[in-house]
Amino acid sequence: MATESPNGAPDLDKLSGELYRNWEKAMTSWWDQVLESPAFLGAMGQNLSAQAQARSTYERSVDDTMEKLHLPTRKDLVRVARIATLLEERLLAQEDLLLAMKDRLEEAERHAMQARVEAAEARLELRETLAALRAEVAALRGEPKAGEPKADAPDTKAATRRPGKA
Amino acid sequence: MLERTVATARFLAGHPVANARTGRTPHTVIHRDRRARLLFFAPAEAKHAPVFVCMPLINTWTIFDLLPGRSVIEALVGAGVPVYLMDWGRPGPEDADVTFSDLADTVLRRVIDRALRHAAVRQMDAIGYCVGGTFLAVHLARHTDTVRRVAFLATPIDFRASGRLARWADPATFPLDTVVDSLGNFPADLMKTSFAWLRPMGNSAKWVSLWERVEDPAYREVWAAMEQWNTDPVDFPGEAYREYVRRCYFDNALVNGGWMLAGTPVDLKKATIPALVLAAADDHIVPEAAAFALERAWGGPVTTKTLKGGHVGVCIGKALPTALLEWIRA
Numbered sequence: 001m002a003t004e005s006p007n008g009a010p011d012l013d014k015l016s017g018e019l020y021r022n023w024e025k026a027m028t029s030w031w032d033q034v035l036e037s038p039a040f041l042g043a044m045g046q047n048l049s050a051q052a053q054a055r056s057t058y059e060r061s062v063d064d065t066m067e068k069l070h071l072p073t074r075k076d077l078v079r080v081a082r083i084a085t086l087l088e089e090r091l092l093a094q095e096d097l098l099l100a101m102k103d104r105l106e107e108a109e110r111h112a113m114q115a116r117v118e119a120a121e122a123r124l125e126l127r128e129t130l131a132a133l134r135a136e137v138a139a140l141r142g143e144p145k146a147g148e149p150k151a152d153a154p155d156t157k158a159a160t161r162r163p164g165k166a
Numbered sequence: 167m168l169e170r171t172v173a174t175a176r177f178l179a180g181h182p183v184a185n186a187r188t189g190r191t192p193h194t195v196i197h198r199d200r201r202a203r204l205l206f207f208a209p210a211e212a213k214h215a216p217v218f219v220c221m222p223l224i225n226t227w228t229i230f231d232l233l234p235g236r237s238v239i240e241a242l243v244g245a246g247v248p249v250y251l252m253d254w255g256r257p258g259p260e261d262a263d264v265t266f267s268d269l270a271d272t273v274l275r276r277v278i279d280r281a282l283r284h285a286a287v288r289q290m291d292a293i294g295y296c297v298g299g300t301f302l303a304v305h306l307a308r309h310t311d312t313v314r315r316v317a318f319l320a321t322p323i324d325f326r327a328s329g330r331l332a333r334w335a336d337p338a339t340f341p342l343d344t345v346v347d348s349l350g351n352f353p354a355d356l357m358k359t360s361f362a363w364l365r366p367m368g369n370s371a372k373w374v375s376l377w378e379r380v381e382d383p384a385y386r387e388v389w390a391a392m393e394q395w396n397t398d399p400v401d402f403p404g405e406a407y408r409e410y411v412r413r414c415y416f417d418n419a420l421v422n423g424g425w426m427l428a429g430t431p432v433d434l435k436k437a438t439i440p441a442l443v444l445a446a447a448d449d450h451i452v453p454e455a456a457a458f459a460l461e462r463a464w465g466g467p468v469t470t471k472t473l474k475g476g477h478v479g480v481c482i483g484k485a486l487p488t489a490l491l492e493w494i495r496a
Contacts, residue, residue: 013167020374024367031366035330041339048356049341056348074259081260085200092199092276099283 174380182390183397188228191240193251197280200264201255204277206248206284207239213246214494216285218278218313222296223254223269224357226398229481230295232391241487247494250281250290252298257403262350266304266409267428274305278312289314291494296320296452296477300414303460307437308430317442317493319486320452320477323434324421324459325414328452330364335415342411352407354399361399364450388482396478421463435465442493443470446480 034040063073197204205227219239221227230251231239242249252274257264282290292313294302299321306313326332334340345352362369372393379385402410409427419425425432441464445457454472461468473485480486 016167017378024371028367035363035366036333038339041334041336045339045341049344052341052345052348078259081258082263085260088200096276096279099279 170377170380174377177376177380177386182386183393186387186390186394188233188391188394189226189231190234191231191237191243196250196284197277199273199276199280201257201261202273202277203253203255204280205251205253206281207243207251209243209246209248211246212248214248215314216248216250216281216287216290217242217494218281218290218292219249219251220274220292220294220298220302221252221254222298223301224297224354224400224402226395226400227251227253229395229478232395232482233387236388236391236482238481238487238490242490242494245491245494247491248285250285252277254298254400256400257351259350262346262404264403264406265428266406266413269403269406270301270304271308271428274301275309275312278305278309282312288312291315291317293317293319293490294321295481297322297410300410300420303420303434303437303464304427304432306439307432307434307465308427310437310439313439315440315442315493316437317444317490318457318460319444320446320449320457320480321443321460322414322452322456323463324418324456326418326421327455327459328415329450329456331360331451332415334360335411337416340411342408342416346404346408350404351401352404354401357402358397358399361451392478392482421459434460434463437464438466440467441469443468444480444486444489445470445472446475446477447472448475449477449480451477 059074063075066073191207193205193207195203196206219230221230231237234240239249239251254269278292282288289312292302292306292315294300294316296319299318300323302316303318303321303323306316322328325335372389376386376389379389413419413425413427413432417424419432420434423431423433441460443457443460445452445454447454449457458470461470471489473480473483473489475483475485
């Protein structure tokens with residue numbers, strides 16, 4: 001037998017464990033029936049409803065007593081806390097607005113920066129085109145490119161150096 | 167038997183649940199929105215694009231960072247993924263009139279926006295867990311330009327397929343309006359009790375399991391951390407809860423359609439980004455059928471995968487970080 005120790009005496013540990021598990025199984029099956037029965041659920045609903053109303057009535061009567069004693073009631077405290085919550089909500093809404101404005105500013109800044117970069121690029125492009133055109137015109141005229149000495153121009157450096165050296 | 171009982175009593179006498187330290191992965195809060203916080207987990211060296219994680223608003227976020235070695239966040243950050251995590255925080259009575267649209271449209275939009283700004287990117291991948299995934303799905307159907315891909319973990323889409331929870335959330339028996347009108351926010355304690363009653367024997371099984379494995383220090387540590395997370399639920403803002411239950415459970419509107427939220431329709435077909443749906447094999451809260459329904463409802467391509475574990479247990483196993491890293495690297 002599983003509930004006997006090697007010397008034949010009953011194993012209390014195993015026995016109690018088995019007993020518990022059987023009891024648990026039986027109780028679970030019983031509770032399953034009870035907790036799903038419409039009659040029980042109806043009664044529980046009525047009980048809950050009555051309890052909730054009783055608690056509400058109790059709280060109202062505590063409030064009435066406090067009011068008579070000129071002490072702040074639960075309702076008063078809740079009202080103050082609600083005002084604080086509403087203020088917090090307004091602050092959070094302002095924070096949302098500020099963050100949205102910050103986003104828009106950053107977006108505008110990004111756009112402006114992009115536009116400036118594009119304009120600078122366009123100017124550079126224009127400058128390069130202009131330089132190329134100038135070079136073409138010069139070439140057509142037979143002038144040297146910018147930076148190159150003119151072919152028929154006198155070597156001014158040499159001319160100025162010569163008399164000194166002589 | 168007696169020794170184990172004494173050891174269990176000794177362990178519990180040391181207040182292990184109160185002393186459990188969860189959420190240890192270093193992080194900074196980079197944005198606060200009403201109750202919500204955006205946490206940033208920076209890797210030592212970023213090797214992947216950042217991800218945004220939307221946690222459920224009915225629990226604390228620490229289930230994704232339960233303990234070292236059992237943390238989705240730690241695994242992702244360790245692999246070089248910058249993680250932005252949304253913690254919805256704890257609503258107070260003054261938040262009872264916060265609507266579903268306030269959360270899914272305004273807060274979520276703002277938090278994702280701040281994550282994108284912090285990461286200096288235009289789009290990022292997103293992960294949604296449980297009801298956090300539902301909120302994320304609704305958000306992505308209405309704000310389509312901030313997320314590149316999305317992974318949903320144990321996220322209910324077909325709410326009528328959500329097992330016992332769906333049968334309980336029946337308009338004939340569940341007094342939704344009375345509860346919200348009387349209590350304001352849906353109380354965390356009530357939520358905790360409802361979830362506990364989904365598996366009535368789960369509570370006793372938890373204690374028996376501790377008693378059986380009390381000699382294992384690693385198990386004790388996980389048990390205490392899980393217990394801390396389990397016993398620390400969060401209120402659901404009243405009006406948002408009313409809309410959530412009415413549309414998702416009563417009308418099953420994510421599948422059936424017809425949900426008008428703040429004047430515009432909620433149509434998941436409008437979300438065209440690729441989605442990965444991860445379901446947990448033993449999930450009693452969001453069974454596979456409830457999660458995989460996204461295949462029919464989503465506008466973009468959907469891949470589905472089932473991982474080992476339950477609805478919560480899947481977050482502390484190795485399979486989830488592996489699956490998420492595989493998805494991130496793809």
